[in-house]
Amino acid sequence: MPDLQKLSEAIKSGNREQAVATTQEAIAAKAAPREILDAMVAAMDDVGRKFQCNEIFVPEMLIAARAMKESMAQLEPLLVEAGIKPIAKAVIGTVAGDLHDIGKNLVAMMWKGANFDVVDLGTNVSPQKFVDAAKQHNADLVGLSALLTTTMPAIKTTVEAIKNAGLNVTKVVIGGAPVTQAYADQVGADGYAPDAASAVDVARKLLNAAA
Numbered sequence: 001m002p003d004l005q006k007l008s009e010a011i012k013s014g015n016r017e018q019a020v021a022t023t024q025e026a027i028a029a030k031a032a033p034r035e036i037l038d039a040m041v042a043a044m045d046d047v048g049r050k051f052q053c054n055e056i057f058v059p060e061m062l063i064a065a066r067a068m069k070e071s072m073a074q075l076e077p078l079l080v081e082a083g084i085k086p087i088a089k090a091v092i093g094t095v096a097g098d099l100h101d102i103g104k105n106l107v108a109m110m111w112k113g114a115n116f117d118v119v120d121l122g123t124n125v126s127p128q129k130f131v132d133a134a135k136q137h138n139a140d141l142v143g144l145s146a147l148l149t150t151t152m153p154a155i156k157t158t159v160e161a162i163k164n165a166g167l168n169v170t171k172v173v174i175g176g177a178p179v180t181q182a183y184a185d186q187v188g189a190d191g192y193a194p195d196a197a198s199a200v201d202v203a204r205k206l207l208n209a210a211a
């Protein structure tokens with residue numbers, strides 16, 4: 001009987017070796033890929049909750065996400081084989097003129113942890129590049145990150161470019177230290193998240209509403 005609780009605990013504590021080994025054990029014991037995935041997503045949900053309550057901080061979250069990523073690499077071929085698809089396709093990047101990527105990377109990791117397929121466009125991403133990627137990947141979600149007051153206007157131009165491109169089913173989530181809910185309302189973004197864990201909650205809410 002595979003110990004999926006042990007897998008969850010290994011991810012939560014960021015123990016990569018144990019997370020990968022437990023995933024391999026579960027696969028060898030013929031546990032259902034969906035159950036293994038659910039254990040991983042539940043672990044990352046817990047990590048997100050603890051982060052929101054300030055029980056853990058960025059480094060703990062990063063190492064948990066890394067353990068999740070390496071375990072997922074073991075599971076991925078089985079998920080493909082079993083026809084289990086990510087629940088959403090997301091494109092994410094830091095807006096034009098902005099080179100900060102630590103927060104954006106955390107959001108990308110948490111979205112992956114929630115079983116979203118994430119295309120990371122990196123930093124200094126132009127509105128057109130967001131639009132092209134959203135179209136190319138048929139994105140359900142686009143995530144925009146900005147860390148500078150001087151690059152916040154690029155969020156507005158990017159949101160406008162996405163809406164003007166007719167990508168009406170694509171939901172835009174924005175965040176970053178200077179960004180607020182009021183700003184999101186002002187520029188017509190679909191969602192705002194103050195941190196990476198909340199970005200999962202906000203995205204899930206938007207996806208459920210669109211379903």
Ligand code: B1M
Pocket residue numbers: 058092097098099100101102103104106107142143144145146147148149150173174175176177178192193194195196197199
């Ligand atoms: Co820069 N920097 N920086 N910087 N930097 C800040 C942001 C600053 C506040 C420092 C300061 O002056 N006190 C200031 C901005 C001031 C302002 O605009 N109000 C600043 C400045 C001025 C600059 C330069 C202009 C400095 C210069 O060259 N004169 C320059 C700009 C370069 C550019 O982008 N064009 C610059 C450069 C850099 C470095 C390259 C040296 C480096 C970035 C390295 C990297 O990212 N790879 C850097 C860093 C590290 C910082 C600080 C110290 C840390 C930022 C960070 O990573 N925080 C920062 C000061 C600070 O915050 N204490 C500062 C940790 C990260 C986890 O938090 O990114 O906020 P954060 O992400 C959070 C949330 O915001 C949210 O979730 C994350 C956590 O859960 N979130 C989202 C983020 N994106 C989201 C997207 C979402 C949802 C939530 O949905 C999609």
